[in-house]
Amino acid sequence: MAKSNKPIVWGLFAAGGTVSAFVIPVMILITGLLVPLGVFGSEAMSYDRMTAFAGNWLVKVILFGVLTLTLWHAAHRLRVTAHDFGLRNDGPIAIAVYGLAGLFTAVALFALLSI
Amino acid sequence: MSQRQITFEVLRYNPEADSAPWIQTYSVPCEEEWVILDAINYIKDHLDSTLSYRWSCHMAVCGSCGMTVNGEPTLSCKAFLRDYKGSKIRVEPLTHFPVERDLVVVLDDFMEKLQSVKPYLMPKTEKPVEEGEYKQTPRQLKNYKQYTMCINCMLCYAACPQYALNPEFIGPAALALTHRYNLDSRDAGRSERQEVVAQHEGVWECSFVGACSEVCPKDVDPAGAIQQMKIASTVDWHLEHLMPWRRK
Ligand code: SF4
Numbered sequence: 483m484a485k486s487n488k489p490i491v492w493g494l495f496a497a498g499g500t501v502s503a504f505v506i507p508v509m510i511l512i513t514g515l516l517v518p519l520g521v522f523g524s525e526a527m528s529y530d531r532m533t534a535f536a537g538n539w540l541v542k543v544i545l546f547g548v549l550t551l552t553l554w555h556a557a558h559r560l561r562v563t564a565h566d567f568g569l570r571n572d573g574p575i576a577i578a579v580y581g582l583a584g585l586f587t588a589v590a591l592f593a594l595l596s597i
Numbered sequence: 598m599s600q601r602q603i604t605f606e607v608l609r610y611n612p613e614a615d616s617a618p619w620i621q622t623y624s625v626p627c628e629e630e631w632v633i634l635d636a637i638n639y640i641k642d643h644l645d646s647t648l649s650y651r652w653s654c655h656m657a658v659c660g661s662c663g664m665t666v667n668g669e670p671t672l673s674c675k676a677f678l679r680d681y682k683g684s685k686i687r688v689e690p691l692t693h694f695p696v697e698r699d700l701v702v703v704l705d706d707f708m709e710k711l712q713s714v715k716p717y718l719m720p721k722t723e724k725p726v727e728e729g730e731y732k733q734t735p736r737q738l739k740n741y742k743q744y745t746m747c748i749n750c751m752l753c754y755a756a757c758p759q760y761a762l763n764p765e766f767i768g769p770a771a772l773a774l775t776h777r778y779n780l781d782s783r784d785a786g787r788s789e790r791q792e793v794v795a796q797h798e799g800v801w802e803c804s805f806v807g808a809c810s811e812v813c814p815k816d817v818d819p820a821g822a823i824q825q826m827k828i829a830s831t832v833d834w835h836l837e838h839l840m841p842w843r844r845k
């Protein structure tokens with residue numbers, strides 16, 4: 483039997499898991515709670531400030547990494563969860579979840595490059 | 598010494614006589630310091646000599662006394678009765694294996710898988726005996742020692758939902774033992790074992806539920822071993838595909 487090609491998606495999944503665990507909770511705290519509650523002032527995430535922030539190349543690279551790795555993590559997690567629930571038509575599920583992750587990776591790339 | 602009367606509901610199955618497995622109950626006068634296996638031995642010695650089950654060492658070394666106790670894969674010689682409240686205990690054979698008779702399961706599948714990963718030292722060059730032993734530092738020993746503790750009790754297979762879904766999965770203990778030899782400084786057989794490990798049915802069938810490590814009576818942590826092998830296999834994959842000139 484041949485060696486599996488799973489390492490491609492598993493590598494992204496593992497990297498995305500690390501990012502999700504370390505970065506996403508604090509991102510949710512800041513962008514979902516503290517900023518809307520006005521803790522950092524009402525202008526903290528204004529359009530102008532955020533475009534200037536995301537205009538920096540280093541920020542673009544980091545944002546791209548955080549956004550897409552989490553996406554790929556979620557995609558693979560969903561595929562495995564489907565498998566755990568006994569859904570055995572793995573092929574179509576894999577195409578659907580990785581297709582979405584790929585699509586939004588492209589969207590993130592274009593959005594960041596156009597800033 | 599205090600005694601406790603416990604009802605044991607034991608799965609019985611004799612493929613030659615029974616059309617399906619059935620449950621027989623035995624009332625056993627148990628001593629408080631007994632383990633489950635003592636009660637089963639009591640049944641065999643005093644109540645019903647036809648009950649079949651495996652055991653040998655009575656000290657968590659031989660790995661033969663695995664059973665499903667109240668639904669949990671359990672080493673019956675290591676499970677103390679004082680940890681079971683109530684007056685009823687159900688004892689069944691390990692799940693995910695065919696039943697040979699009563700509490701005895703068929704081991705063939707596990708044995709084949711164990712062999713397929715070549716769980717023995719494969720040194721780069723075989724040294725003649727006159728040249729003496731292969732030396733190892735305490736640190737090199739520590740690297741893999743945890744994975745040598747496996748007693749092949751197969752509780753991890755009984756606990757593994759992926760093995761239940763796909764019986765082709767090489768499974769926790771065989772993979773943990775693969776890791777044990779891969780990590781041994783005297784061994785050079787990793788690339789041969791990778792042929793099995795890096796298949797779909799190798800480490801990639803595992804979805805890291807972790808039940809194997811929870812039930813393992815020897816703290817081997819097969820789930821941890823498998824994740825470490827996934828990382829190593831992922832590095833291999835990228836080296837093989839992105840740097841083809843490195844391919845041997
Ligand atoms: S890894 Fe643990 S549970 Fe699995 S066979 Fe070895 S000792 Fe038993």
Ligand code: FES
Nearest residue numbers: 654655660662674
């Ligand atoms: S009898 Fe040997 S491990 Fe239980």
